[in-house]
Amino acid sequence: MRTLEIFSGAGGLAQGLARAGFEHVSLVEINKDACHSLRKNFNPEIVYEGNILDFNLRALDNIDVIAGGPPCQPFSLGGKHQAQQDIRDMFPHAIECIRELRPKAFLFENVKGLLREAFSDYFDYIILRLTHPDCTINRNETWRGHLQRLKKLGGSSGIYKVQYKLLNSADYGVPQKRERVLIVGIRSDLNLQWSFPDPLYSQDRLSWEKNVTGNYWKKHNLPVHINTSAAKNLERKYGNFPPDKLPWRTIRDALAGIPDPNSCHTLPDHIYKKGARIYPGHDGSLLDEPAKTIKAGAHGVPGGENMIRLDNGTVRYMTVHEAKLIQSFSSDYEICGAWGEAMRQIGNAVPVKLAEIIGNSLFKKMTPVMSQ
Numbered sequence: 001m002r003t004l005e006i007f008s009g010a011g012g013l014a015q016g017l018a019r020a021g022f023e024h025v026s027l028v029e030i031n032k033d034a035c036h037s038l039r040k041n042f043n044p045e046i047v048y049e050g051n052i053l054d055f056n057l058r059a060l061d062n063i064d065v066i067a068g069g070p071p072c073q074p075f076s077l078g079g080k081h082q083a084q085q086d087i088r089d090m091f092p093h094a095i096e097c098i099r100e101l102r103p104k105a106f107l108f109e110n111v112k113g114l115l116r117e118a119f120s121d122y123f124d125y126i127i128l129r130l131t132h133p134d135c136t137i138n139r140n141e142t143w144r145g146h147l148q149r150l151k152k153l154g155g156s157s158g159i160y161k162v163q164y165k166l167l168n169s170a171d172y173g174v175p176q177k178r179e180r181v182l183i184v185g186i187r188s189d190l191n192l193q194w195s196f197p198d199p200l201y202s203q204d205r206l207s208w209e210k211n212v213t214g215n216y217w218k219k220h221n222l223p224v225h226i227n228t229s230a231a232k233n234l235e236r237k238y239g240n241f242p243p244d245k246l247p248w249r250t251i252r253d254a255l256a257g258i259p260d261p262n263s264c265h266t267l268p269d270h271i272y273k274k275g276a277r278i279y280p281g282h283d284g285s286l287l288d289e290p291a292k293t294i295k296a297g298a299h300g301v302p303g304g305e306n307m308i309r310l311d312n313g314t315v316r317y318m319t320v321h322e323a324k325l326i327q328s329f330s331s332d333y334e335i336c337g338a339w340g341e342a343m344r345q346i347g348n349a350v351p352v353k354l355a356e357i358i359g360n361s362l363f364k365k366m367t368p369v370m371s372q
Contacts, residue, residue, distance in 0.1 A: 001363060001370065004028070004060060006052055006068035006097060007090060010037045010335055010345035012327060013067055013109060016355020018042075021363050022065060028055050034345050036336035052093045057100045064366070067107040069350055070094050091126050098160075099133035104190060104369070105362060106130070108183040109350045112166060115181060121147065130185050131158030160185035163196065167354065170290040171199035173246070174328050174351040175254040178293045182358060190369050197361045199245065206247035208234050210288070213242075220252055251308060252287045254325050261319050270321035273339050276307045277315070284309035291326045294318075296347030306343055320346070328353035 001022050005014050008027040011034075018024065028048045029035050035049040048055055070090040098106055114123055125143055128150035129135075135153060137146045155162070162185040169178040186192050209216040211231040214224040259265040261272035278284065284307035285291040295305045306323065307315040318326070320335055320342045328351050329335075335342040 001064045001366065002062055003065040003067055004063045004097070004101065004103075006055075006066065006094060007070050008034070008038060008047075009069060009348050009350075010034050011041055011333075012329065012349030012352050013069060013107075013355045014038070014042065015329065015333065016350065016352040016357075017065075017067060017107075017359040019352070019356045020359030022359060025060060025063065026055075028052055028068075031345075033337040033341050037334060037345060040334040040336060052090065052097075057097060060101060063101045064104045064370070065106065065362070066094075066097055066101065066103045068094060069109045069348070091129075095126075095129050095133050098130065098185075099136070102159075102187070104366060105184065105186045106160070107358065107362065109355075110181045110183070112179045112181060115166060125150070127162055127164065127183070128153070128155065128158075130183065131155050131160050131162050133159060159188060161188050163194075165196045167196070168199075169351045169354045170203070170248045171201050172197075172351075172354045172357050173201050173249055174290070174326075174353045175249040175251055176291040176294060176326050176351065177289075178351060180350070180354075184358070184362070186366075190366075192365055192369065194362065194365045197357055200357070201248050202243050202245040203248050204234065204237070205243040205245050206250070206289075208238070208242045209247045216247065216250075216288070220256070248290050250288050251285055251291050251326065255322055258322065258325070261316075267321050269324075269335065269342070270319045271339070272319065273317045276317045282307070284315040287311065294323055294326060294343070294347045296344040306347070318343075323347075327351050 002025050003017060003022045004026050005024060006028045008014055008029040011027070014024060014027055024042065024046055026046050026048055027038050027042060029038060030049070030051055032049060035047055038047045094108060113119070122143070125147045128147065132150055132153050135150055137143065162183065164181055164183045166179055166181055169176055169180065182196065184194070186194055206216065207230055210225070211227045212234055214226060217224040258270070261270050282305060286309050292305055306318050308318055308322070309315050320339060323343060323346045324333055324335055325331060327346050327349055335345055337345065
């Protein structure tokens with residue numbers, strides 16, 4: 001199943017979709033360091049380094065899926081919140097790719113801030129434009145004027161059936177609490193009924209393993225720490241049977257067997273970086289919980305969000321190796337650039353495991369119609 005990926009970043013979405021069975025025809029990215037990362041991990045010949053506006057869409061044919069993460073700074077809580085007024089808003093260009101290539105499906109990821117009330121009209125506009133990509137904006141027409149025309153078309157008779165959902169990556173096996181909006185469109189003429197996969201992991205199951213059975217602590221050869229109040233609440237809620245999902249994965253789960261960065265080891269991207277400190281609102285991620293969201297803010301990496309809180313209460317920065325595992329990249333995946341740049345790429349990436357699960361679901365649903 002042939003895919004075009006736009007705004008590829010370091011390749012989190014690309015690796016996840018590749019694991020699900022998709023064949024990447026081209027990976028389009030403007031950032032040079034991210035392109036270095038892509039070339040290290042994918043066929044260098046399919047990496048296009050440059051602006052999406054300069055990419056020749058007409059050179060492609062038979063693209064089944066378009067995927068990507070249009071730059072999220074216009075909607076990010078850490079950005080300037082300008083949405084459609086921000087020149088970094090790349091959704092219009094993503095929609096143009098869909099209009100030109102008419103893929104069977106598309107998959108886009110963006111930040112939770114896209115669903116903020118302040119952006120609700122523009123988000124409706126994005127969804128309607130994705131639903132009706134052939135209804136283009138007229139010259140000198142405002143987006144609000146275009147929105148009114150799109151509303152008259154409605155959402156049920158469009159070229160694409162579009163769904164969106166706010167997902168927490170921790171619910172899908174990523175050792176990180178990372179909420180992101182996923183937008184999926186499937187071409188209406190394919191008559192496919194698809195929905196987002198149900199969560200597979202839960203916070204309650206992790207708490208059960210910690211506070212009812214103690215199995216989490218035993219697995220890591222640690223003293224058993226039982227929170228009796230939490231245990232009673234869980235037993236009242238579930239009785240004698242554990243929650244039916246898997247336990248959220250923690251930092252300790254993700255980094256099991258990884259040596260201390262100050263020790264003698266052979267991992268080239270596992271380098272200790274000094275200078276981490278606690279300050280208000282930034283106290284590091286607990287080892288026995290999924291990490292806080294790894295971030296890449298508009299004003300540089302906010303290091304306090306990318307720290308690990310150790311058992312003795314001190315904090316240190318995540319190494320690049322640790323951060324990529326927390327984003328569920330494979331251990332041999334190469335992220336190019338110095339620490340700050342590498343962390344920016346990782347912070348901007350789609351968690352690989354989440355992309356793989358969504359990709360698997362789409363792949364299975366679409367495979368029977370590939371001849372259409």
